[in-house]
Amino acid sequence: MMRALLLDRPGPPSSLHLGEVPRPEPGIGEVLVRVDAVGLNPVDYQIASGGHPSWTYPHIPGLDIAGVVQGTGDGPDARMPAGTRVVWHQDLRRPGGLADFVTAPADVLAVVPPRIGMTVAASLPCAGMTAYQAVVRRLRVRRGQSALVQGAAGGVGGFAVQLLTAAGARVTATASPSNHAYVGGLGATTVLDYRRADLDAALRAATAGRGFDAVVDAVSPASAAQGLLLLHHGGGLASVAGRASLDAVEPFGIAPSLHEIALGAAYTHGDDGDRADLAGMLTELLRLVDEGTLNPLPIETVRLADAPDSLARLAGRHVRGKIVVRMGQSRE
Structure with missing residues (x-):
């Protein structure tokens, strides 16, 4: 026993x-x-x-x-x-x-x-491999690109910030104010309060209106949908906590790629x-x-x-x- x-x-x-x-x-x-x-x-x-x-x-x-x-x-x-x-x-x-x-x-x-x-x-396994799959395998982030991590203080978000920084990306992140210093210490150059009323405008300003090359969302389908609309042309979003719908994006516009991360599905599918x-x-x-x-x-x-x-x-x-x-x- x-x-x-x-x-x-x-x-x-x-x-x-x-x-x-x-x-x-x-x-x-x-x-x-x-x-x-x-x-x-x-x-x-x-x-x-x-x-x-x-x-x-x-x-x-x-x-x-x-x-x-x-x-x-x-x-x-x-x-x-x-x-x-x-x-x-x-x-x-x-x-x-x-x-x-x-x-x-x-x-x-x-x-x-x-x-x-x-x-x-x-x-390491669940959070680390999910972040690795998102950043390295799916988004394939390169040096000089801009990236956003939504929900950066959690397990997936914390590893994603580090992996993006190691790849040479400029990282913007969202987290509660009590976690701003922590997330900044992981490598994020800009950390914003996810509850602020003008979050969308503040995130757009973080790239001077250009948009992000990569977004890792570890919050919710609604947050992923917001991140999708913040992408630069040809950018990609990795969705960890619920997928966003491409219906919100005008066809043949920013032409985003959407990646659903389902680590454990390697066993079932x-x-x-x-x-x-x-x-x-x-x-x-x-x-x-x-x-x-x-x-x-x-x-x-x-x-x-x-x-x-x-x-x-x-x-x-x-x-x-x-x-x-x-x-x-x-x-x-």
């Missing part, structure tokens, strides 16, 4: 409770991992509120997992030696990592470099190559952190018992950086 945070039926974070369940066994091509740390994300409470058809109850949440390989199942794909430190973004259809042990396909795991702690590793690419992207993020190009976001660590309250705080949408659950056996 093992400890786990359990969801008996779809519901809010307050319905989660500690309990014991049987320790899982790895199947063909899978590994068994002792969990050290789990990064919390909005998707954790969002999917828990409605449940998923693939779940059996009680369900264990927690998608961003860092831990140590304990053993492997059968098959040539399970080639991860015991003792290897790994991190990954879990398939949301599977039991998650808010437990002492969890299983995962071996091909989605990224190996954690020696100089990176497990708490930092667990803070992708193939083996797409799932292996999750490990590839995360390996690249770990390299950037290891070499100092990308800084981990501020991390608040909590106990497993505190995870429901932490998820409720995330639902309030004003958490800066990342919250990571550290399991009792973590040595950090």
